[in-house]
Amino acid sequence: MPRAVDSEFVPASYGQACVHCVRSKTSCRRRIEGGPCERCLRRGKECQQAPGGRREIGKRAGSRTTRLEEKLDSLVTLLQTSAASGGGPSILQPGAPAASTSAPAAVDASDVRAQAGFAPPGPSSQHFPPTPSASSHQYSVPTPQSYTPGSDPENVSEDEAEECLLRFQTEQLKCFPFIYIPPTMSAVELQTERPFLWLCILAVSTKSAARQVALGAKIRQMVATRLIVEHERSVETLLGLLAFMGWANYQLGPSQPFLSMYCHLITGLTQDLGLDRLPRKADEPMHPMACLKSHHTLAMKLAAHAVRTMEERRAVIAAFIITSEVSAFRAFCFNRTVDGLRWNSSMDEYLKDLEERQEAPLDKVLVTLAKLKLIGDEALRPYSLPSRPTDQLGFLQVFQVKTLQASVNQIREKLPAGLETEGSVLLHFLEIELQIHEIGLYTVPPRGKTTHAPDSQRLAMLARCVQAARSWFDCFFSLPPASYAHYSFSLWVQLCHAITSVYRLSLLEEPGWDTSLVRDSLDLMQLMDMLVERLKRTAEEAGLEVDRANAFTNVINSIRTIRNAWEPMLRRQTADVVVQGEAAAPAFQVPPMDSFSAEFLDGVNGWMSDMMFSWDGIS
Known part of the structure; x- marks a missing residue:
């Protein structure tokens, strides 16, 4: 009977597969006389042929720039024709004369992707691409159409899809370059080839807050169906999750604690695909599957994936970065870490290949972020360890700080020209230095001692910690408010960390430590006022379509709540120092790290949970 069934269906010719078989990447078998394919017939689905067909292999353009110009010229012509007939928005700036639509200079989009870092590496592209504030005025795009709920x-x-893809390529990927999308690829092509990845990119690049929320709900349903129901394991799903989590700040809300869960999904998917390890050779005598009869099938699969692609290497490195970010966020806020993707020797090989080849212009950014994250994880270890007396960790702290700082300096010296001054990279450097010198906050006085002599080495680390925090905020406030809309989730993790550090340094009671110097250099109340003022301008200057409840308004409201909760404690601490001097009884003792989460969050009314509007569950 099975042979009879097989004889009814034959493999579909190239380009004739149905939509469902193409998406599931399975063989499409059809009847000779026509009708639905075998898979759609078995599942009871409507069988439709996938759009497109065999791609004609013709003469390629002489250069990538020429091909890009031809594609953009055709797109501009199409949009101009549509605008002239009243059928769609114009790509020109409002108020531009109609006669100028035929001039190529009306749209400078031909060099946008190249200026944003998508030109092939060469002598002319050694410098890092311009910041969003510098490149955003070199071309104009249509404003997004309003999204109707439901x-x-x-x-x-x-045209809106092309705008979102262009924004994602030229502005957002600078902060988290987990993938390389060729500049010649259109949004339609990306949606056809990788629908789930495109959906995730659209969710993080659209300017409509309502559309982001709706797309986020749809993506979560698709993730549950793909991974849990259908047990699908694919690189596209991994890339989609990386895009979704890379800008998770747009999807987090009071009833959506999903950071830890999605962190585990990314880790599990990477390991299930075997991407975290170098591919093993199937003919190895000690291969664990060599004793099975079905080993020849496995050998064929392993032979087909004997070498990791550059896309897979980027995905693994990016998975490590984003899972480490989530772990750091929970450590800063709740003194709890998440077991993310662990670094191994195979990832060392991936990182080395990315650094040496640099097939994509932004690979150098990804390599730098991974190296800094490795150093940050080393500095973050004391967060998960109980505090120990100063006399036990003093020497170890100084040695660790010097070693980690030397590693940071070594990375900085090898940076390509202009990369360190890029905002996203510079913020990472400053935040890592803050983590390193913050090690001085981990120790507490030995048991039974209420006072002890000033520790000059620890005081020096605390002073550098203040300096690093000040440098980070100076860099943050130097960025255009509109650029905050493009930065990845990492920026908000760093902001959370910096605020926490300033708060603790402002209230730290340590012999020889003058908290008034901290407040003179970093006035926490003034910092929060400046944060609120700049975040108010973000949505308007970035041209976002926002409503009352969106990522930026939630952060603004939370910062105001935190400020009201902190102000009495800071004013009381200031009054004690002024009236009683340094000999006054401590008004606030920084709790040890093993009890920091409960006491600290209870003492300030759960400020961090409120600030990040329940970005993750703490129970």
């Missing part, structure tokens, strides 16, 4: 959030016009 409609399909994935249904966007072609």
Whole structure:
């Protein structure tokens, strides 16, 4: 009977597979006389042929720039024709004369992707691409169409889809370059080839807050169906999750604690695909599957994936970075870490290949972020360890700080020209230095001692910690408010860490430590006022379509709540120092790290949970 069934169906010719078989990447078998394919017939689904067909292999353009110009010229012509007939928005700036639509200079989009870091590495592209503030005025794009709640959030016009993809390539990927998308690829092509990845990119790049929320709900349903119900394991799903988590700040809300869960999904998916290890050779005598009869099938699969692609290498490195970010966030806020993707020798090989080849212009950024994250994880270890007396850790702390700082300096010296001054990279450097010198906060006085002599080495580390925090905030406030909309989740983890450090340094009671100097250099109340003022301008200057409840308004409201909770304690501490001097009884003792989470969060009314609007569950 099975042979009879097999004889009814034959493999579909190239380009004739149905949509469902193409998406599931399975063989499409059809009847000779026509009708639905075997898979759709078995599942009871409507069988439709996938769009497109065999790609014609013709003469390629002489250069990538030429191909890009031809594609953009055709897109501009299409949009101009649509605008002239009243059928769609114009790509020109408002108020531009209609006669100028035929001039190529009206749209400078031909060099946008190249200026944003997508030109092939060479002598002319050694410098890092310009910041969003510098490149955003070199071309104009149509404003996004308003999203109506209840409609399909994935249904966007072609010009809006191209705008979202362009924004993602030229602005957002600078902060978290987990993938390389060729500049010649259009949004339609990306949606056809990788629909789930495109959906995740659209969710983090659209300017409509309502559309982001709707797309986030749809993505979560698709993740549950793909990974839990259908047990699908694919690189596309991993890349989609990396895009979704890379800008998770747009999807987090009071009833959506999912950071830890999605962190585990990324880790598990990477390991299930075997990407975290170098591929093993199937003909190895000690291969664990060599004793099975079905080993020849496994050998064929392993032979087909004997070498990791550059895309897979980027995905693994990015998975390590984002899971480490989530772990650091929980450590800073709740003194609890998440077991993310662990670094191993195979990842060392991936990192080395990315650094040496640099097939994509932003690979150098990804390599730098991974190296800094490795150093940050070393500095973060005391967060998960109980505090120990100063006399036991003093020497170890000084040695650790010097070693980690030397590693940071070594990375900085090898940076390509212009990369260190890029905002996203510079913020990472400053935040890592803050983590390193913050090691001085981990120790507490030995048991039974209420006072002890000033520790000059620890005081020096605390002073450098203040300096690093000041440098980080100076860099943050130097960025255009509109650029905050493009930064990844890492920026908000760093902001959370910096605020926490300033708070603890402002209230730390340590012999020889003058908290008034901290407040003179970093006035926490003034910092929060400046944060609120700049975040108010972000949505307007970035052209976001926001409503009352969005990522930035939630942060603003939370910062105001935190400020009101902190102000009495800071004012009381200031009054004690002024009236009684340094000999006054401590008004606030920084709790040891093993009890920091409960006491600290209870003492300030759960400020950190409120600040990040329940970005993750703490229970």
